[in-house]
Amino acid sequence: MFTGSRKFFQIITFFLLSCLSGHSQVITVMECGSSSPLEGVIIKTNDQVLISDKYGKSKLDILGDEAQVFFYHNAFEPYSRSLSQILLDSGRVYLTRKLISIDEIVISGNRRSQVRSESLSRIHVLNADQVWKYQPQTSADLAGLDSEVFIQKSQQGGGSPMIRGFSANRILLVVDGVRMNNAIFRSGNIQNIVSIDPNTVETTEVIPGPGSVIYGSDAIGGVLSFNTFRPGISGEGKLNFEPRASIRYSSASDEKTIHGRLIAHKGNWGSLVSFTYSDFGHLLMGKNGPDVYLRKWYTNSTSQDEPDRVLPNPDPRLQRNSAYSQVNMMAKFRYRPTDRLDITIGAHHSATGNVPRYDRLIVTRNDLPRYGEWFYGPQEWDFFSGQAGWYPENQCFDKLNILLGFQSFRESRHDRNWNDPNIYHRAERVSVGSLNLDFEKNLTDNNLLSYGFEITANKVYSLGVSENKLSGIKIPVAPRYPNGSVYNTFASYLSGESQIRDFRLSGGLRVTITHLEGSFESGLYEFPFNGFKLTHPALAGNAGILWTPSANWQFSVGGSTGFRSPNIDDIGKVFDSEPGNVVVPNLELKPEVVYNLESGIVWIGGNKSRIELNIFRTWLMNAMVRRPFLFDGKDTILYNGVPSKVEALVNTDHAFLYGASLNLKVNLLSDLMLIHQLTLMDGEDSDGLPLRHIPPVYGATGLIYEKGRWFSRFNIHHNGSVQYGKLASDEKDKPYLYVPDKTGNPYSPGWMTLNFASSYRFSNELVISVGIDNLLNKRYRPYSSGVVSAGQNWIFSAVYSL
Numbered sequence: 016m017f018t019g020s021r022k023f024f025q026i027i028t029f030f031l032l033s034c035l036s037g038h039s040q041v042i043t044v045m046e047c048g049s050s051s052p053l054e055g056v057i058i059k060t061n062d063q064v065l066i067s068d069k070y071g072k073s074k075l076d077i078l079g080d081e082a083q084v085f086f087y088h089n090a091f092e093p094y095s096r097s098l099s100q101i102l103l104d105s106g107r108v109y110l111t112r113k114l115i116s117i118d119e120i121v122i123s124g125n126r127r128s129q130v131r132s133e134s135l136s137r138i139h140v141l142n143a144d145q146v147w148k149y150q151p152q153t154s155a156d157l158a159g160l161d162s163e164v165f166i167q168k169s170q171q172g173g174g175s176p177m178i179r180g181f182s183a184n185r186i187l188l189v190v191d192g193v194r195m196n197n198a199i200f201r202s203g204n205i206q207n208i209v210s211i212d213p214n215t216v217e218t219t220e221v222i223p224g225p226g227s228v229i230y231g232s233d234a235i236g237g238v239l240s241f242n243t244f245r246p247g248i249s250g251e252g253k254l255n256f257e258p259r260a261s262i263r264y265s266s267a268s269d270e271k272t273i274h275g276r277l278i279a280h281k282g283n284w285g286s287l288v289s290f291t292y293s294d295f296g297h298l299l300m301g302k303n304g305p306d307v308y309l310r311k312w313y314t315n316s317t318s319q320d321e322p323d324r325v326l327p328n329p330d331p332r333l334q335r336n337s338a339y340s341q342v343n344m345m346a347k348f349r350y351r352p353t354d355r356l357d358i359t360i361g362a363h364h365s366a367t368g369n370v371p372r373y374d375r376l377i378v379t380r381n382d383l384p385r386y387g388e389w390f391y392g393p394q395e396w397d398f399f400s401g402q403a404g405w406y407p408e409n410q411c412f413d414k415l416n417i418l419l420g421f422q423s424f425r426e427s428r429h430d431r432n433w434n435d436p437n438i439y440h441r442a443e444r445v446s447v448g449s450l451n452l453d454f455e456k457n458l459t460d461n462n463l464l465s466y467g468f469e470i471t472a473n474k475v476y477s478l479g480v481s482e483n484k485l486s487g488i489k490i491p492v493a494p495r496y497p498n499g500s501v502y503n504t505f506a507s508y509l510s511g512e513s514q515i516r517d518f519r520l521s522g523g524l525r526v527t528i529t530h531l532e533g534s535f536e537s538g539l540y541e542f543p544f545n546g547f548k549l550t551h552p553a554l555a556g557n558a559g560i561l562w563t564p565s566a567n568w569q570f571s572v573g574g575s576t577g578f579r580s581p582n583i584d585d586i587g588k589v590f591d592s593e594p595g596n597v598v599v600p601n602l603e604l605k606p607e608v609v610y611n612l613e614s615g616i617v618w619i620g621g622n623k624s625r626i627e628l629n630i631f632r633t634w635l636m637n638a639m640v641r642r643p644f645l646f647d648g649k650d651t652i653l654y655n656g657v658p659s660k661v662e663a664l665v666n667t668d669h670a671f672l673y674g675a676s677l678n679l680k681v682n683l684l685s686d687l688m689l690i691h692q693l694t695l696m697d698g699e700d701s702d703g704l705p706l707r708h709i710p711p712v713y714g715a716t717g718l719i720y721e722k723g724r725w726f727s728r729f730n731i732h733h734n735g736s737v738q739y740g741k742l743a744s745d746e747k748d749k750p751y752l753y754v755p756d757k758t759g760n761p762y763s764p765g766w767m768t769l770n771f772a773s774s775y776r777f778s779n780e781l782v783i784s785v786g787i788d789n790l791l792n793k794r795y796r797p798y799s800s801g802v803v804s805a806g807q808n809w810i811f812s813a814v815y816s817l
Contacts, residue, residue, distance in 0.1 A: 040098075040106060041251060044071045044086060046144050047109040047776070052247055056110065057087040060098075072249065086110060104779055111721065112144060137571070137615055137629060139163065141219040143244075148726055148774065150263065150784060150810055152270065152295075154211040154219075158239055161221045162692035163676055165710040169801040171268065171298050172339040172370035172391075173206035179223055179631065180672040180698055181236020182708040185579055189230065189240040191361065191400055193420035196233045197445045198473035198502035198531070198583040202639065202664065204799075207424075208239070210365040210396040212291050212343035214261065214274040215243045223676075224631060225577030225611050228523040228557050231469060231506050235577035235609040235635075245359055246278050246285030246349045254281040259816035267788075267805035268338075269296035283351045291343040298334045301806030304794025305754045305764065308803045310334050314376065314384050323387040323434050332794075336371040337802055355406045363398040370394065374801020375430070378751055384433050392427030392442065411456065418451040428495070432657070436485045441495045444476040461514040465523075466507070473502040475533075475583050497546065497587045500533025504580075510557075521573075522558040529553070529580035529606075533587050544602060547586055551606050553578040569617040577609040585639060585664050596748070597659035599646045605666055610634045627678040635670040638700060641745065642667075670706060672698030686722040690715070690730075707743035710798050711735035711763065717770075727773040736765040737798055752801060766795035772810070780817055786810040 044056045044067045052071025057064065060082055065073045075084070075098070084101060086094045091110040101108060139161050151157040155174020159166040165177040176186055183205045188195035190211060200207070219241050226234040249255055257278040264271055276289040300308060309331035315324050328335060347361040370391040378385040401419040427442035453467040479494035510523025534546030559573025581604040588598060613631035618624075643650065644663035651658055674696025681689045693714035698706050717730025739747070739760035746752075746761075753761030772786025792807040 040075050040102060041249070042067075042073050042075050042084075042101060042106050042108060044073070044108045044110060046091075046142075047111045053088065053091070053110060055088060056091070059085040059087070071247070084108075107779060109779065137223060137613075139221040139223075141221070143217050146213055146216065147782070147784075147814065148728065148772070150772070150786065150812055151213050152265065152268075152293075153209045154213045154216065154241065155208045157213045157216065157219055158208065158221065161219075162678055162714065163223045163237075163694055164221060164239070165694075165713060165798075167204050167797065167799045169204055169206070170339075170370055170373040170391075171295060171334075171337040171802050172209060172341070172367055172394075173204070174208055175204035175206065176208065176239060177708050177710055178221070178237035178239075179633065179674065180696055180706055180709040184233055184582065184584070185236045185708075187226065187230050187234035187238045189238060190363075190398065191241075191243055192402065192416075192418050192451065193398070193400055193422070193449055194230065194233075194471070195422070197422070197424055197447050198475050198500070199424075199443060199445055199496060199588075200233070200582065201584045201588070202641070206370075206391075206394070207396070209341070209367070210343075210394065211241050212243075212274075212289070212345065212363075212365065214291050215276075215289050215343070215345050216241050217244045218242045223629075224613060224633075225555070225557070225575040225609055228508055228510055228525045228555055228575070231525065231527055231555075232504065232529065232553070232578060232580050232606075235579050235607070243345065243361070243363075244276075244287060244289075244347075246287040246347055247280055248283055248285045248349060248351050249280045250282065252282060254279065257817065259814070261812060261814040263810070263812040265805075265808055265810045266299075267808035268298045270294070285349045287345070287347045289343075289345045292341070294340045296338045298337045298802060299330075299806050300332045300334060300803040301789060301792045301794035302332065303792055304766075307754055308794055308796055310377070314387060323384070325384065332806065334373060334802060336376050337373045339370045340368045342366055357404040358402070360401045361399070363396070365394075365396045367391075367394045372428075372430075372801075374749075374752065377801075380433070386430060387433045387435065388429060388431040388438060390429050392429060393425070395423075395425040397423040412454040413457055414455040416451070416453040416455075418449075418453070420447075420449040420451075422447040422449075431484075436483050437481050438484055439492060440478075440480045440482060442478050443495060446474045446476075448472045463512045464509075465511070466509045469504070469506045469508075471504045473583070475500045475502070495588060496583055497533035497535055500531065500583050500587055502529070502531040502583050504529050517563050519561040519563070520559070521561075523556060525555045527553045527555070527578070527580070531581070531583060531586060533583065535587075547600075547602050549581070549586070549602075551580045553580060553606050553608075567619050567621075569619075570615070572614040573612075575611045577611070578606050579639075580606045581639065581664075596662055598641065598662045598664070599644065601644065601663040601665060603666075604639060604664060605637050607635060607637045607639050607666070610636070622682065624681040625679070628675065630673075630675040632673040633671065633698075635672070636668075637666040638670045639664045640667050640670075640700060641665075668701035670698060670700040672696060672706065672709065683718075686720055688719045688721075690717050690719060692716075705741050705743045707745050707799070711737045711765065724776040725773070726775075727771075729769075729771045731767060731769055733767040734765055734795075734797065737763040746799060752796065752799070763798045764795070766793055766797075768793055768795070780815055782814045784810070784812045784814075 044053045046053055054067055056067040058073050067073045082098045083095050084098055086108060091112055094110055141160055145160060149160055153174055155166050158164045158176050163178055167175045175182055178186055183202050184200035188208060222238040224237060226238040230238055259276040261274045272293040274291040278287045310328050311331045312325050313328050313335040315326055344364045349359045351357045372389040375386055375389040399421045403417045405415045424445040429438060429440050431438035449471045451469050456464045458464055475496050477494035477496040477498045479492040480489050481492045482489045504527055506525060506527040508525035512521045529551045532548040555576045555578055557575035562570045585604055587600050611633045615629040618626045641662050642665050644661050646661045650661050676694045679691040683689055695712040696709055698709055712735035715730050715732050717728060720727040739756055739762045750761040754764050756762045769790040770788045774782055774784035776782045788808040789806055796803045
């Protein structure tokens with residue numbers, strides 16, 4: 016009886032939906048897990064062959080209720096279902112990604128859509144499905160899912176990516192095509208990546224190696240490009256709403272995250288709004304590991320009229336002074352009046368609460384804490400963008416992409432020496448405007464020409480104040496940067512690609528002019544100069560060849576150059592790099608230039624296995640590194656009332672790096688895959704000294720099981736050690752971050768963690784995930800990091816969408 020009733024209900028439902036929809040029904044094809052729309056899916060019935068558009072949609076003529084509909088895509092498992100069942104699910108179809116695929120995803124590494132296997136730049140893509148499966152806490156953790164990205168954390172509210180031995184302002188961050196790097200991105204570890212909400216990221220593209228032809232200055236170590244969700248356009252006359260909500264809890268930091276998203280679309284317009292709030296408590300480290308990592312004491316810094324006190328920590332594993340909170344909001348509106356014009360405008364807002372600088376709060380001097388207080392004020396980021404894609408197909412170009420951006424960055428630093436009533440406040444605000452014009456022209460079916468222009472303008476506002484917490488008296492002090500300084504760039508580029516039989520050739524050139532100027536306010540600085548006004552030209556290029564002799568093999572070789580022009584942070588900053596050292600300006604700095612050679616091999620064994628090996632060697636010329644310096648003839652000066660050794664950024668003769676990465680995927684069974692990732696590198700500067708941002712050997716090995724509604728993963732993350740002889744001089748000056756070896760010198764021990772997670776899709780609307788990271792409760796600190804990583808960490812999440 017039940018079967019007959021269900022059959023009757025399906026027939027009636029199908030009939031009603033057919034009547035409402037006229038003679039066709041819109042089907043939406045999405046990725047299982049992330050619910051992202053899928054473009055290019057072939058949809059077949061007995062008498063129809065259709066292809067889903069970029070919004071995953073296709074109009075299917077109404078057939079009999081039991082007519083089978085088949086779905087095919089290179090990167091996804093084939094799927095079929097009766098039309099009546101599809102209509103019962105509101106016309107939505109979910110496809111499961113293949114464990115092994117050749118053309119894995121469509122990407123935009125050159126600011127245009129492109130199949131990954133056709134790109135000469137080796138681009139790794141992390142999609143929204145991986146956000147759902149791996150549950151990264153921040154966008155730094157999201158980037159760290161890639162095998163070539165190593166994440167350093169000075170505090171819990173941070174994350175500084177390292178790629179191929181480069182970090183900070185030598186890595187370019189891009190959001191929706193707009194460069195995030197600004198005039199005060201520093202050479203030390205930066206934390207701006209956490210301003211990006213991982214819940215709103217549709218794809219993350221990791222481009223190792225110089226990417227300066229397309230992206231310009233700073234892209235010498237690599238590019239991390241985050242593409243946030245765009246609202247879809249249904250083409251239907253009725254108003255559709257697609258709400259989505261998720262919650263997440265992790266035990267090690269007592270994290271509580273809520274996220275909500277609403278998509279609305281009708282006809283040729285669509286909109287999207289999202290909101291995320293996260294609260295992170297003090298981070299709990301593991302049980303098993305070096306005792307020197309334990310937080311046996313902490314300081315009280317809340318009272319203004321009592322002296323600082325050292326308090327015993329009831330739980331030494333709890334890293335007090337590591338908690339913080341964050342809010343993210345995003346809104347987008349999209350309008351497509353014709354097939355040849357597509358307009359999107361967007362707004363992002365991100366703000367943290369105060370973020371304690373954990374690595375400074377564990378420093379001691381004379382057996383007492385070095386600082387009574389050290390915290391970052393709220394890190395705020397506002398980003399507004401407008402993008403228009405025009406497809407006229409005229410003699411000059413087939414596509415023009417116009418990209419306007421405006422960003423406002425606000426950050427501040429607040430520090431006070433132990434039992435000193437004076438706290439120093441230094442606040443910065445950077446306003447950045449940008450314009451990109453990118454043109455494409457298909458000269459023939461096998462020849463593509465791209466060219467474009469970029470203009471950026473940065474204005475830096477910086478203030479410094481010393482406040483006596485007892486009297487409340489405030490006096491001006493030297494700010495971190497020259498107030499009112501500017502940093503502007505103008506660039507143009509030209510690149511081309513050509514397909515000749517099994518070979519794909521590419522090459523390009525970019526010319527950039529950088530101008531920066533600023534003045535040091537008299538009375539606050541005691542410099543032998545009043546300011547600076549500098550202009551630096553730079554030329555970058557690349558060339559490569561990709562050979563695909565068969566469906567199983569792919570070989571590539573390429574060379575590229577990159578550059579990084581000194582910014583305001585390099586030229587005009589005064590700060591304490593670590594306790595007892597102060598960095599001063601050096602107006603003789605020149606752009607650093609990088610030359611890179613690399614080759615790669617990819618072997619694909621049908622749908623069973625994929626092996627990718629890449630090797631590289633990089634030469635860095637005029638490298639900007641921190642070295643002892645004489646300031647007005649002195650090697651020691653007073654800074655914040657403390658005698659400090661003078662350092663400055665200087666251009667060394669050269670540095671070189673080399674390394675390799677291996678990625679392996681093997682289908683052990685139809686639903687079970689083995690993955691292995693390994694990255695290793697080495698290098699030194701012209702003085703034979705180790706480079707600071709070269710991480711130890713690191714990688715991951717794991718198993719992934721995916722069948723139907725189930726997804727499970729088990730993996731092992733492993734890092735090698737960094738012995739004392741391989742520590743950069745900057746790191747040797749921070750023994751409090753490391754473990755003493757047998758001779759008492761600091762070193763970074765190796766470590767390994769076991770991790771497990773599983774999720775189940777109870778329906779098309781509800782997904783529940785449970786995981787446990789660091790199963791063995793290891794106590795470890797990643798290389799160069801200030802905060803100790805989480806111990807055994809239970810993670811629970813739920814996603815509900817309609």
